[in-house]
Amino acid sequence: MSTLPLAVTRRRRRGVRHTLDTRVSPYAYVAPFFLLFCAFGLFPLVYTAWVSLHEWTLLSDTQTFIGLGNYGTLLADGYFWNATFNTLSIGILSTVPQLVLAVWLAHLLNKRLRFATLFRISLLLPNVTSVVAVVVIFSQLFGRDFGLINWVLGGLGAGQIDWAAGTATSHLALSVMIMWRWTGYNALIFLAAMQAVPRELYEAATLDGASNLKQLRKITIPMIRPTIIFVVIVSTIGAMQIIAEPMLFGQSTGSGGGLATGGPDRQFQTLALFVYEQGFANSTFDFGYASAASWLMFLAVVIVAGINFLLTRRVKGGLV
């Protein structure tokens, strides 16, 4: 090497640096995301599975391996099944009308419109509101004695409804909160997809005399199907994890039963809230049991999301 002229070594050294710069530096640029995800996303997820196979509490230093013991106990736990039922019920009640409404609203917005920005901003306003604020506000509106909703219903001849007390009424109240917060957001996502649909399709359909509703069904929905599938999956995953709403609803209506039970009779305890109760709100801090519940919840998320994916894919379209 020492026989090489100086210029050549320098060029070669610059070559190495150049290779490093173009070949390796891209990995450094995307590394922060992957490192962070591995540390705070992937590792906890995998470790949950390991913890779930143990008798493992915050209070004890020793952990005993018990295999699938926690899962066996869970499947025989009535509270677990109650939470599963509540999650599905609130999930369906909030997601299905929400998405139908969102598609329809997006359809209404997807025309030449005066005050378009104003309408969009007001639609997204609820999404800017925090979940705590939403539940505090709606707990007042749904109040049994002085709530505005009961006052209006009373004017229509209905009696005083104790919204938080019943299974059906509490699920309905929670669904209204979730819908209020998310419908506008999803409508904007649908609107973005609708704006990419070629205008000529509508013009041709109008010439052929297709009604507004028919255009929505035969053109819009088939054309934005990928977005519909995406939103359905994301909403499903979100709905299966609902926790803050029932937690705060139980607190701020003062219906009793503590922070994590979802009402005194567990009438609106969701799966995620059940996990929280076992892990953090119970005096036992049973991490093993809570982790097992987490994994069963994950299984439920995957199954329900899968079913919804298959269902949405079958949405009939006239064009594609």
Added chain:
Amino acid sequence: MRLRYLTLTGVAFFSAFPLYYSVVVASRHNSALAQVPPPLLPGGNFFANVARVFDTVPFGLALLNSLIVAGSISVAVMFFSTLAGFAFAKLRFRGKNIMLVITVATMMVPAQLGIIPLYMLMVKLEWTGTNYALIVPALVNAFGVFFMTQYLSRALPTELLEAGRVDGCTTWGLFWHVVLPTARPAAAVLGMLTFMSAWNDYFWPLVVLNPDNPTVQVALSTLASGYVNDYVLGLAGTAVGTLPLVLVFALFGKQIIGGIMQGAVKG
């Protein structure tokens, strides 16, 4: 036609009314809530109620904590997302496509499942009760990376990068002198979206923080739970914690909405 405006106006009303009504209640006295018909206009008690909020929970500290947490998360997310977005959109490296697919796929992972090990990790790091527990896991996220990737692959001309290369720029130099200026509008929208979601985050702060060193949302939930029948107090706190965000949104709403809608369309 007229029906469409009527419907949209109705929907806009239902979107805004609960927020308006919360201000009405927050500016009244508790006894006013029992009136028939209920009050529909704001009263004069708002500032007295807000003062009561600050007396009941450490709300000043909570506002400061939320500002620190949401502020640092936003800055970090803007920076790291632009960096990764640049690599994914414009640089060539082996495994790029599969890495981008993995990034998008991680958005589907239900984050709540890992909450128990995440908490154990924070105990190990001795970060429980501190803002680190909120900031560090949120420094960059898949949505931000995807968002900036989409924007930069559309808005950043490849010729500009090649010209920079010819002038002897390193990749980092390109990022600093060419990419960052181009990315600014999208990064600003991403920053606002991130700030709002960090400000509104509730469950993780509740798990990992102490009630005496809360964020705004944790303080609000204490307010709402400890004083069950005092709706006025809870809603006064809610108004103070929410209105700044609603104000920012009202000012920059157009850009924020544009950002959300752009992020939704696959490039």
